[in-house]
Amino acid sequence: MSKIIPVRNESKKETISKNASKLFRKKGFSATSMRELAVDIGVEASSLYNHIGSKSELLQIICFKVANDFINQINELEQIEIDVTIKLEKIIRFHIHKMLEDYDMVYVANHEWKHLQEPFLKNFLNQRKLYENKLIELIKIGIFEKSIKKLNPQVLAFTILSAVRGLEFWQQHKKNIDIAELEKTMVTQLLNGIIK
Amino acid sequence: MSKIIPVRNESKKETISKNASKLFRKKGFSATSMRELAVDIGVEASSLYNHIGSKSELLQIICFKVANDFINQINELEQIEIDVTIKLEKIIRFHIHKMLEDYDMVYVANHEWKHLQEPFLKNFLNQRKLYENKLIELIKIGIFEKSIKKLNPQVLAFTILSAVRGLEFWQQHKKNIDIAELEKTMVTQLLNGIIK
DNA sequence: TTACAAAACTAACGCTTATTCGTTTTTAAT
DNA sequence: ATTAAAAACGAATAAGCGTTAGTTTTGTAA
Structure with missing residues (x-):
């Protein structure tokens, strides 16, 4: 046995x-x-x-563990009084670290949540929307304070989230790219752009 | 009947x-x-x-239709003699339009390709890598020509691809965001950054 | 050593799956 | 109207699914 x-x-x-x-x-x-x-x-x-x-319970455990980790981080960030652009930078770096530490779980939460059963599905999507809205609010503040360009905050938020959620690629290139360079490059690209 | x-x-x-x-x-x-x-x-x-x-054949049809469309576009772009940054802009806009026109197919090609059977799986991943490499090469040229910042070209390419592949979110916000604004915002963010 | 709970096992249930088979119906051309 | 091909059908197949039941083994504490 x-x-x-x-x-x-x-x-x-x-x-x-x-x-x-x-x-x-x-x-x-x-x-x-x-x-x-x-x-x-x-x-x-x-x-x-x-x-x-049940099998379904396993998916619930995974998805909500990840969702809670991200919600908790952005909640903590809300309390701190630092510049919006620095908050955005911290969020991007947090995503990168989570994807490094809990790759499988984060990947599953990002890609397999649709197989959650109700009421967990609705619950998860609410958590997600909550997170997205917090990020959008952050960007709106930045625009108001004139530290961020006046662009559609929703699109800006989703583009950042898409970019960091796509960090799976990194797993296949661990050897070629070191994490410090990855962080620096992504933060620069998303916040400052790539054109000289 | x-x-x-x-x-x-x-x-x-x-x-x-x-x-x-x-x-x-x-x-x-x-x-x-x-x-x-x-x-x-x-x-x-x-x-x-x-x-x-077979069921599997359906997935093949979908995945390779999408892969070919993207390969064809970037091939055409290679022939044209325009500035690298404008090429990048065109690529981003093409992704946005494809996601608008063939949402279901593009989504499936992006998310369900792992269920392809061999040899189609390897074949598809080769196509994908080919596309990624072409994009990386483009960025390298831009860096050489000093129109693009000296950052890791692989990371820059993957961040752009992640951002546009994540365009699914847009389907759920069609009413709120018009496509011209979406394009402008994403191109600006990815190429010029969001910080003033 | 005994006793009890935790956690493993084997076997089976009822259901769904992709796909095949043989047959019948429909469509289109002569 | 006749014929042949295309495309529908219902029934069946073998395999796999999540899960349950009943039983046996294992680990722990008295």
């Missing part, structure tokens, strides 16, 4: 979630079977149900 | 592909069943196989 062995001080549920993140990212939520997940962990599929409620 | 009725001068295969694009986008490739697709078209699932070879 095999066993689920949690690494470090993780619970077994966390171990399963981590493995699920990896598979959901690689194969997609729908194309990943509980039997595959079980093989990956080294246990029978039915044994997983001693620790989790 | 029902029938597959092609609109305009499309073939029936094209009609099926269009419908498949819509469903693959909404539900994902794996979560879309041939029965659902059949219902959408108004026919029995088995009847589809008079026109297509």
